[in-house]
Amino acid sequence: MDTKEQELQKLKWRCRRGIKELDLIFTNFLESHYPLSVKQTQLTESLLDVNDLDLYDWFTGKSEPTESELSEHIQLIRSCTKKE
Numbered sequence: 001m002d003t004k005e006q007e008l009q010k011l012k013w014r015c016r017r018g019i020k021e022l023d024l025i026f027t028n029f030l031e032s033h034y035p036l037s038v039k040q041t042q043l044t045e046s047l048l049d050v051n052d053l054d055l056y057d058w059f060t061g062k063s064e065p066t067e068s069e070l071s072e073h074i075q076l077i078r079s080c081t082k083k084e
Contacts, residue, residue: 008034011044019052025059029077043073 015026047055057063059078064071
């Protein structure tokens with residue numbers, strides 16, 4: 001397994017959340033945008049340090065993070081959500 005594949009596997013593992021909808025949101029994002037830029041990786045990792053309830057509120061638009069970079073990154077991730 002090469003370094004990029006290992007990085008992706010580690011990121012996918014960290015994206016496993018207690019709320020299934022968050023799992024799907026992060027998985028769809030990784031499937032459509034990987035490999036990520038260094039900045040996207042940093043922002044994604046910052047999001048993964050946030051508790052699930054706050055993330056859920058951010059992704060559903062109930063609230064927004066105070067940092068504009070995180071807010072923009074959430075918009076990017078939301079755009080990857082598969083519509084059925």
